[in-house]
Amino acid sequence: MDAASPKRAALASYENAYAVAVQMRRSTGRPHFVLRTNDPLQPFRVTSIGPARCQTLLTLIA
Template sequence: MTNAIDRLGLSPKRQKLCSRENAVRVAGRIFDHHSKKVSVLHTDDPLQPFRVSIDPSSRGQIVMEMVA
């Protein structure tokens, strides 16, 4: 799998932390503790391709949402 992260030469640990799977796991933990709407967003930033947000006005393409 060749993508922007691989080309940047980041460590395997950084690649794992930047993964969609990790963002979904973090979103699940936030949702379990706060029961608010939580979104996983895809960004254009190769150092942070996925991020978790509880702010409905956050920028990025929504990949997944958890709602109560």
């Protein structure tokens, strides 16, 4: 992560992705996944669909 952008680092953190996944689970009632991507600008992704080929499952919020 770029050291010149602490706000971007906080928003793109695993902790933030986990918090978003919990909020999405509560609001939709559907399980959500926290995935690791190969994108340095978006290293983690929250989705209700399982991991694609180039992503790694980190957490399932069921």
